[in-house]
Amino acid sequence: MKIVKGSVLLKLGKPLYGAEALAAGALTLGTRAQVFVDEKKSFFSVEIVPVVKSPQAQALALGGEFLNEALNHEYRQRVVRANAPLTQAVFSPLFAKGFPAMPADPLEELEPQVKADRARDLEELLMQAENMQ
Amino acid sequence: MSKLTSFDKPPKSRAGAAAPHQYRILGRRVLITDELGRWALLTRPEYDRFLAGLKPSDPLWPLLQSRGFLAGAFDFDAAARRQFERSLLSWKGPASHVILVERMDLATARRTVEFIFRCPGPQLTLELVFQDAASVWPVLWFIVQYARRKGEWSRRPVFLIARGKMMSPDQADFLRSHGVTRSVILELDGKPDMKTAPDFRAQRARARLKPGAAEPRAWARWFEKWGLESVRLLPSSLDEKGTAAFLAFYGGFLDSLIEDGERTNVRDEWAVGLLGGRLWNLPGMDVLEQLAYGADGRVFSSETAATGTAALALGTVGELRYQDIARLPSTSAVIAAASPDNQPLCSQCVYRAYCAVPPALNHKIQGHVWGQTPSSDACTLQMGILDRIFGRLDDEKMLLLLGKWCVDLT
Numbered sequence: 001m002k003i004v005k006g007s008v009l010l011k012l013g014k015p016l017y018g019a020e021a022l023a024a025g026a027l028t029l030g031t032r033a034q035v036f037v038d039e040k041k042s043f044f045s046v047e048i049v050p051v052v053k054s055p056q057a058q059a060l061a062l063g064g065e066f067l068n069e070a071l072n073h074e075y076r077q078r079v080v081r082a083n084a085p086l087t088q089a090v091f092s093p094l095f096a097k098g099f100p101a102m103p104a105d106p107l108e109e110l111e112p113q114v115k116a117d118r119a120r121d122l123e124e125l126l127m128q129a130e131n132m133q
Numbered sequence: 134m135s136k137l138t139s140f141d142k143p144p145k146s147r148a149g150a151a152a153p154h155q156y157r158i159l160g161r162r163v164l165i166t167d168e169l170g171r172w173a174l175l176t177r178p179e180y181d182r183f184l185a186g187l188k189p190s191d192p193l194w195p196l197l198q199s200r201g202f203l204a205g206a207f208d209f210d211a212a213a214r215r216q217f218e219r220s221l222l223s224w225k226g227p228a229s230h231v232i233l234v235e236r237m238d239l240a241t242a243r244r245t246v247e248f249i250f251r252c253p254g255p256q257l258t259l260e261l262v263f264q265d266a267a268s269v270w271p272v273l274w275f276i277v278q279y280a281r282r283k284g285e286w287s288r289r290p291v292f293l294i295a296r297g298k299m300m301s302p303d304q305a306d307f308l309r310s311h312g313v314t315r316s317v318i319l320e321l322d323g324k325p326d327m328k329t330a331p332d333f334r335a336q337r338a339r340a341r342l343k344p345g346a347a348e349p350r351a352w353a354r355w356f357e358k359w360g361l362e363s364v365r366l367l368p369s370s371l372d373e374k375g376t377a378a379f380l381a382f383y384g385g386f387l388d389s390l391i392e393d394g395e396r397t398n399v400r401d402e403w404a405v406g407l408l409g410g411r412l413w414n415l416p417g418m419d420v421l422e423q424l425a426y427g428a429d430g431r432v433f434s435s436e437t438a439a440t441g442t443a444a445l446a447l448g449t450v451g452e453l454r455y456q457d458i459a460r461l462p463s464t465s466a467v468i469a470a471a472s473p474d475n476q477p478l479c480s481q482c483v484y485r486a487y488c489a490v491p492p493a494l495n496h497k498i499q500g501h502v503w504g505q506t507p508s509s510d511a512c513t514l515q516m517g518i519l520d521r522i523f524g525r526l527d528d529e530k531m532l533l534l535l536g537k538w539c540v541d542l543t
Contacts, residue, residue: 028500072505075477083474090220091472095465099226101251101455105286118286122243122279129239129275 001063003056008048008063017044017070020077025070033062136507136516137481150186152204157483159524169215170410170486171200172542174527219486221468224413224421226254226455231425231436234263234272234297241430242272243279244450248432250283251455252424256290260316262436266300277311299333321346321366325355337363342382344369349385356399365402365416371498371510380517387521394534401538403518407487408540412471417491419445419467420458426450432458434467438493445493445502467492470502478506484519 002009012022019037022044026035031051038045048066050059080087108115138158154165163180166172175183179193187194187203198206217223230249237245249257259280263269277293284291295308296316308315315335322343338361346352346369356364366386368379387404390397406416413421419434426432427439430450438445445463447453458464470492473479479489490511495504498511506512525531526542535542 129271132271
C-alpha cells in the first residue's frame, strides 16, 4: 500500500481478488472516498482518493478498511460456495413454499354468526379505547 | 489475531477415529462440539486420546459415543433426526413480535395485531415497547385486549410483555390481571443499594451496564431480592472496552447464579437464548425469531432494524401479507447472512450451533448485514458469553441451573 499525493495506491493480484470483492471494498468506504480500478492481465490497480483531504494515517486506515472488506468478501464467497449444497437444501424449500400464513379460522368460516360476533366485539373494544383518549 | 484458538503443538490424530467436530481451548480444557450442538468438555490428555482413537474399554468411550463424536460408532439416524429438528425446515415462523407503541394510532394497532396473528407459529409473544404508559394507554389497553381475544379465538398461547416506564396502580392491575409480564430497562452503576426498594415492580429486566458497574454478585442478589425473574445484561457500548467490561461482569453474574442455583429464581436470558441451539431461538434474530412494527405500521426484520435502518423495512401492515415476506430480497439477505454456514469465521467456530449475530445488528455496527465477524464486537461479546457458559458445563450445579431454566443440553 502506497500513499501518493494523499491517495492510496494498491496492487491486488487477480487469482485472489475478483472485481466483486473490489466492489464490496468500495461500498464499505461509502461516500468517504472515490475508488478507481484499472484492470490489467494479472492484477488490479486500485486508487482510493479520500473525498476530504486527510492525513496519511487516515488515508492508510481507509486503505486498510477497503482491503479488509475485499478479502472478507472473497473469503465469504468461497465459504458460501463450499457450503452451498447444504444451505440450498435447507433454504430452497423454505423460500419455495414461502412462509405459509395461518389459514382463516374454520369456526368463522363455518358459522357466519361467530364472525359477526367477533367483529362486533372488536368494534366495541375500539370504541372503548377511543373513549379513553 | 484470530478469535479461534489453536494448539502450540497439534495433537496426533488417527484417520477415522473422531467424527467431524470443532474445538476450542478453554483454559486447561478443550471444548468440542459438532454442528448439531452436541458437546463435550475434555482435558488435554483426554482430547489427545480421543483423536488418537478410543478403545471401547476407555472410560470416555460411552460419553463420546452417546454424543456422536466417535466416527466408528456414529448413529446416522439420530444425527439426521437432530439435524432436521434444528434446521430451518422445522421453523414455524417468527415467535417474537415487538410493537413500538409510542405514537401508534388505534387503526394501526388493530392492523398490527391482525398481521401478527397471521404468523403460523404455535405460540406468539407480543412485546409492547413504550416510553411512558400514561401517554399511550388507550393503544396499550386495546392491543392487550385484542391480542388476548385473538389468542383465545386461534387457540394459541399468547405471551404479552410490556416494556417501558411504569404506570399508575390501576394500569398495573389491569396488566397483571391480563397476564402481561412487566419488563423494565435499568442502568446498573456502581454497587446495588440492597436496602431501598426500587420504584417499580417487574418480572423482567434489560440491564445496561454503565462504565462504573461493579460487584456483579451483589447485583445478582439484588435482582433476586426485588423479584426479577429474567435478566438480560447489556454492555454499556459495543466496542472493545465496553465488551471487555461486560464479559468480566457477566462472568461474575453467572458464577453467582450458579452458586445460588437452588435458591435463586433469576434467569439469565443470554444463556437461555444462546443454548436453545436453533437460529430461530436467538433473541432478536431478524425474521426468524423476531419481527418489529413501527408506530406508522411499518414491518421491520427486528427491533434493531426498526430503531436503526430503513433498509430492513419489509412493508406496512395492511398492505404486506405475511406469506409475501419470503419473496422479499431483504428477507433472503438477512436469512443468508444469519446462517453461520455462510460466515467465514462462524463456519469454523466451536459455537456455530449456538450462535449468530443478527444481521440488523451487523448493519448497525458495521454497515452491512453480513458484517465482518473477525472485527465484530457483537461476535466477541457472544463468543465471550459462550466461553463463560461452556467453561462451567462440567459443574453439576451449572447443569442443574440450566435444567431449572428448561435448557436441555443432554
